[in-house]
Amino acid sequence: MSTTTPSSLWDYTADAKALFALSDNDLIELINKDFKHELKRLTRAYAIRSGEPTVTDKPSPSHILFDADYDEVNRTLIGILALKWIHNGKYDTFIANQDKTKPLSRKSFEWMQNFFKDAFSCQSDLYALITSLIINDLGKDPELAVDYQLKTKEDISSSNHDLILFKVVSVGLVKCLKGPAHLPQKNVDDIVRGIRLGADFNFAQLVQAENVPACLSGLRDMRGHEHAFDLRFMEQLLDVAGAGGHMDWTCVSRLTEPLFSAWRNVYDATACIVKGDLNLRAGYDMILSWQGELLRKSGFRQLHISNEEERAFSRILCLGNVDNLEKAQLYDQVWSSLDTKVKQSLIHSLNIDGSVDKPAVQPTYMPAFLTEVVMVGGSAALTSALRYLSRVLSGPERLEGSVSVIERDVRGTFQRVVQGPDFEQDPTILEKEPIPSSVPAKVEASSDS
Template sequence: MQSLQAICETPESLFEHSDEELLHLVHKEFPEELDPLQRADSIRDGPWTPPNTPSPSYILYKKDYDEVSRTLLGVLALRWIHTGQYEAFIASQPADAKLTRASFDWIRAFYAQIISDRTSLFTLITLIIIHDLGKDPKMASDCRAQTGEDISTLNHDAILLEACKASLVPKLALLPDEDRVDALRGIELGATFNFGQLAQAENVPASLTGLYKMRGHNRSFKLHFMKQLLKVAGAAGHMDWSCARNLIQPIFDSYRNVYDACEGIIAGTLTVRSGYDLVLTRRAELLRDQNVRVYHVEDVLEDRALMRLLCMGNVTMADEAFLYEGAWQALEDPIRETLVRGLNLDGKRSEPAVQPTYMPVLLGLVKDENALVCIFRYLAQILSATEVGDPVAVVIERSVYTVLKQVIESNEFKNDPSILEMVDVPAGVVLLTTASL
């Protein structure tokens, strides 16, 4: 049987294979990249009913592994895009939020631009497969054994970059020179800038400065963005592998906004602050069209802060916006003022900004105003913790992942959200030390 890399040179022949054959081809090419994902932790969004077909990971391992299934669903989504299977792509997406045919066609056209040569498809699949390797706890320990540096506190994108630098991702070395350079450039960007984090206003303007390095490297940027769309398409693959359940229209719209912001920053027509605010403004316009009040993102700091929270909570409907408004107004004035200040920091050495990683996941689990108020108070503590003892810190990452797993998902929190008042602020990690705002 031909290798996956050879088959990818004629994409039509690759996608003629059945789903099961395609998955086995991928595993045969990437066993050292897929097998470690069995160790990766994941978060589930409460009870769900899985499809009555075996998951992608079960097809390969006779056992369900969340991160393996999520990764492989991204490959299956690639097939649906390539072959124009719109109905398969949206099969069980919620009816009121399904990706439109026009948006699906935009993705197909964008994808067609990328695979215009013989090597790009294999490079794209490689990027999908290795994207979450940093979630394997052994990756950080392997890096430490090789380099002597402890990188276990870094986010998984930064861990992947360090692993690539340490030659611990051997599949990259097999790519043609141009493809390898483009792939690494995207991985380097991803270590400090994440499309999803901008779509959800989780990061800060300083995090976007890495986009400057994409000037003159259009192919690398497009490969990186396409990979990210496919990761979103597969993000619910541990619970529903029947379609690209997570890439619904509201999420696609947010990623299109991010793409436009990035293009403007790379082209020099937008600053990192104005590019960031483009994302916030478009979310405000979406809500305004549903008779939610007008938010003056560029002129009123409190409106801008609240719009960041609405983006973090993936708020796209009027009733959700009113819930957040109610929680915002219920806050004590000093807490609200702390949030306004923290959510408007761009990130610079004199005033480092905090990135509350996993806050969108946490907010997505809360639908009650009282619980939301408690989370806003806790977020105020996180955002005001800007001291890490590093004078060159520009962006400080404080991940609420442990809080999410140990507190928010507990019955105690459901019964009494105020228990968050007793939870310590997460440890800070310096994410960025240089930025040109």
């Protein structure tokens, strides 16, 4: 590296120590120089917020750049600041406002430092990781789907944001991936492989058992591309580190020890699938088993994944982000009191892996939905939510084409009903809501062996 002061983000990534010695404001401004177009798109991206922002005198990352708060800009840039804190060993900054009963452990923080070490030591890998994180949520900008339709005549606006991103990248609509002079093609290829994987498979959805085993089939295509797989996991871990950045931009508020443990387990299980050591169902069930073991250690009863009812209930616990004994007991009590018809419907639907002959339904945004439901209305609201979930999962399954996984996005119901003025007083209004429209989430399913 030249002894002159670096003038660009690319120059700075030759020395991670110099890059992450910059102040937060200078680092954010430096990133904006290279990714101005992409960050501008994120100002239009949708986001779901719950609760009130943390009161702080520190301006948000988006306020530094745009003099206004934009949720997805803040989430993305806090993910990059989290990378800085990991590199610099700023454990206390990282966990500053986390739940004091379950903060990320120092041992887990050190695991991340070791895991990211190779990326810190390679200029193109570090730049590729930052690029990957910047573009991760571009599919949430509704104008991107409009631009794609203008170019291809295909309407993809109802697709999930990961699939939209893959589609637009495929036709060259993400400017920072169109042959940047300084980023080697092998790194661009790794980023695109991760985006292709993300079109079917989302690490966060597996952490929460929101997706189904069929969604994991893309992991087998990463065999021989383990570097690209690790890059994708790094980016996704930083994405969850920034997930609370629109509410608290002073730290990593949501990556607590239980959530990190779940993500570490997901990495181990999916890496085994990539290597060919596990099939899709076995890898998926490892996640359910590990989550069940975490709750058992807190005092909850043992769950047996080999039993269809307990496997279905385990998925519901993951969907609800249940990570402590009190919450697990609440779910258990509601589960036990469900009408037989509703419970049997849930057991059946939650055990479908997904195939063309027997499509599975993915209830997108259900984890945020259930978390808010319990916070607002406790057991009565959760009962209504599980009745609603049974309808979401068991509605008409068939779509045209070779569809193995159907997506039903509950975000609209969440915002209109659960966050509406009447839900707390009468949660049963949820049971009268129509189920969301069906969209293909995965086509051309391959059989697992």
